[in-house]
Amino acid sequence: MKKGILLVVSAPSAGGKGTILKELFQQNETLRMSVSATTRQPRPGEVDGKDYYFVSRETFQQWVDTGSMLEHAEYVGNCYGTPKAPVEEWLNQGLDVVLEIDVQGGSQIKNLAPDCVSVFITPPTMEVLEKRLRDRGTEDEETICKRLATARQELTFAEGYDYIVINDKLEDAVEDMQAILRSEKRKSARNPGFIQRVLNI
Ligand code: 5GP
Numbered sequence: 001m002k003k004g005i006l007l008v009v010s011a012p013s014a015g016g017k018g019t020i021l022k023e024l025f026q027q028n029e030t031l032r033m034s035v036s037a038t039t040r041q042p043r044p045g046e047v048d049g050k051d052y053y054f055v056s057r058e059t060f061q062q063w064v065d066t067g068s069m070l071e072h073a074e075y076v077g078n079c080y081g082t083p084k085a086p087v088e089e090w091l092n093q094g095l096d097v098v099l100e101i102d103v104q105g106g107s108q109i110k111n112l113a114p115d116c117v118s119v120f121i122t123p124p125t126m127e128v129l130e131k132r133l134r135d136r137g138t139e140d141e142e143t144i145c146k147r148l149a150t151a152r153q154e155l156t157f158a159e160g161y162d163y164i165v166i167n168d169k170l171e172d173a174v175e176d177m178q179a180i181l182r183s184e185k186r187k188s189a190r191n192p193g194f195i196q197r198v199l200n201i
Helices: 017-027 057-065 084-092 103-112 126-136 141-155 170-186 194-199
Strands: 006-010 031-033 069-075 078-083 096-100 117-122 163-166
Touching: 006 017, 006 103, 017 031, 017 096, 017 170, 057 069, 057 078, 069 084, 069 103, 078 084, 078 103, 084 096, 103 117, 117 170, 126 141, 163 170
Parallel strands: 006 096, 006 117, 031 096, 117 163
Antiparallel strands: 069 078
């Protein structure tokens, strides 16, 4: 069976990737979202097992030590990682999987799975990003400042990604993501044996 596409999506915190991905999922039945593990506290409304697996540092370290994580990284004082088993299972079933991870995780996945597709979603300007982060109202001033400094650093990694999508108008960003996914599915390298089947040989 043809393996699914591993789609790595990175964006600075509050870069709007959640909204874009939500739309993308509504338009693609074969897309699956990897649920990460994190040691950070849940934000209001976040659900354990849906938004993240909220775990203690001990549990997180145990998962790392037993090789259960595909990648992991520390981000603004908390640990984040991708549980390996569901991702492998879905890809083997021919389903496409989205990893919404930071740039450190993104580069680990690129090394591990060079045929993954990486997309960096960027805000149009830093001012827009700061406004979104403040409007969200979930972080204190110190965390906002840390996340903005981290975002500046993260943006310098964007050029290492296969694609850059600008999150200015939501519909345009979703359309770009959809176009990327469609084009990647049409790559000849992702369709081995297809022409032989057309030729019936
Ligand atoms: P937040 O705390 O805002 O939900 O996420 C902070 C950062 O951690 C974001 O850049 C997000 O993409 C990243 N992140 C979430 N899950 C993972 C993961 O499993 N691995 C890595 N490396 N980063 C993650």
